Amino acid sequence: MKNRIGWTTCPSIGGKYAVAELLEGGVVGNGLITFATKTQAQEFIDSSQADELGSRGSVPKSRE
Numbered sequence: 212m213k214n215r216i217g218w219t220t221c222p223s224i225g226g227k228y229a230v231a232e233l234l235e236g237g238v239v240g241n242g243l244i245t246f247a248t249k250t251q252a253q254e255f256i257d258s259s260q261a262d263e264l265g266s267r268g269s270v271p272k273s274r275e
Contacts, residue, residue: 213238218261220252228252230261 213234221239223229228249232240243265246252255261 213240215240215265218243218256218265220249220256230255232265 213236215232216235217233218230219233219239220228221231221242223242223245227245227247228251229242229245230252231242234240243261244255246255
């Protein structure tokens with residue numbers, strides 16, 4: 212199992228963007244939450260909310 216080294220944004224279903232785990236070796240892991248725009252997804256990562264939510268294990272389906 213690879214360790215999470217951070218978070219990344221990636222395209223998701225319906226033109227939305229997901230915040231997903233970035234694993235060792237540049238592998239993209241599980242999606243955490245989706246947003247309407249890439250900017251919103253990146254702001255979520257930058258605000259450290261992804262770290263907080265990921266550590267709790269609570270994964271909402273989307274935020275718009």
